[in-house]
Amino acid sequence: MQKTADFVLLIATEDRKGIVAAVANSIASQDCNIVENSQFGDAYTGRFFMRVAICGPQAMTIESFTEAFTPVATAFRLEWRIHDLRRKLKAMIMVSQGGHCLNDLLYRTSTNRLPMEVTSVVSNHTTWQRRAEHEGVPFYHLPITPETKLEQEARLMQLVEEQEVDLIILARYMQVLSDQLCRKLDGRVINIHHSFLPGFKGAKPYHRAYERGVKMVGATAHYVTPDLDEGPIITQDVSIVDHADTVEDLIAQGQDTESRVLARAVKLHLEHRVMLNGSRTIVFK
Known part of the structure; x- marks a missing residue:
């Protein structure tokens, strides 16, 4: 054996x-x-x-x-x-109001498909507090406004240090991290983008994709850098759509793809299969 x-x-x-x-x-x-x-x-x-x-x-x-x-x-x-490899990495999951990626990560962790210890779930909303606590994971509500952004990020860094966090997973966390925070956490933050980058950045990507009549919807997992949605790409995937699909169909398929792609990227990172090569990545599978 x-x-x-x-x-x-x-x-x-x-x-x-x-x-x-x-x-x-x-x-x-x-x-x-x-x-x-x-x-x-x-x-x-x-x-x-x-x-x-x-x-x-x-x-x-x-x-x-x-x-x-x-x-x-x-x-x-x-x-x-x-x-x-005998020590599981400690991960913090950050989420806003879309819970599909969070639910998938919590399930995969509980079934040992992702070799990590989730130290906490952090959110600027309370939508998923009961879900996190059901899994026995501490939940922290850190609301944020433009006026309180620096204070909120200072509290976030305090939690990262207290929990000795190795990896932060942005599981549809709909806030842009400051340049200063991105630099502090360089190489330790993975984001899922609801698009096959570099296409359809910004707000309502599925609506824009629908208007363009796309035949595929995709998702991109990448490391976070000060350049918004420009960090080194870890993995991507797509699902096939056609003219009969509605915006709602695209969103549903897209969310499934997002969950799958983010979980794959996290697993690659946890197994130390990703290496940075400038603005690109080397991914050993």
């Missing part, structure tokens, strides 16, 4: 010969076994990316691996991180 990985090693560096061999030798020298290995050399940027899932001896820790691997990392000038 194949062993389950305990750790994931992520590597990014300038592409050069000998990296894979050196990494594999270092892993073997620590009595570790490679369970899964993926790599990609970007010919356009000259960058090399690698994800290695490994299982090691029971006594192995992040610290012991780091000490043994540092000479190789230094010699090849690697940017790298080792993640312990």
